[in-house]
Amino acid sequence: MNFTGTILLVDDEPHIRKYVSLILRQLGAPRILEASNGQEGLAVFTAEQPDLVLLDVNMPVMDGIETLKKLKEADPDCVVIMLT
Numbered sequence: 285m286n287f288t289g290t291i292l293l294v295d296d297e298p299h300i301r302k303y304v305s306l307i308l309r310q311l312g313a314p315r316i317l318e319a320s321n322g323q324e325g326l327a328v329f330t331a332e333q334p335d336l337v338l339l340d341v342n343m344p345v346m347d348g349i350e351t352l353k354k355l356k357e358a359d360p361d362c363v364v365i366m367l368t
Contacts, residue, residue: 289335290315294325294351295367296343304338304367322346326354329362341368 291313295301298320305316317332319325322339323346329337337355341348348366355362 287311287313287336290317290332292317292319292325292328292332292334292337294319294322294328294337294343294348295340296320297340300340322348322351322354325351326358329355330358333359335363337362337364339364339366341366 291308293301293304293308293316295304301318301320305318308316317328317334319328321343325337325339326346328334339348339351352364352366355364
């Protein structure tokens, strides 16, 4: 993988974040940020402006659909891949 940007992984399951992060690191992702719910993910996105967001659908506090709407309001061009 020749991805040189930052990835934000938003998932409420710690073991899923760990597993996906491990795979991304093995593929050569240089910087992976993590958040445990949509609200936290939105804050990290705003502060860090990652190049890609991997976003779980089912989460407490703020689910993935609501988070996606708010991410697109903040940056209509953000790249998001939904996970479930």
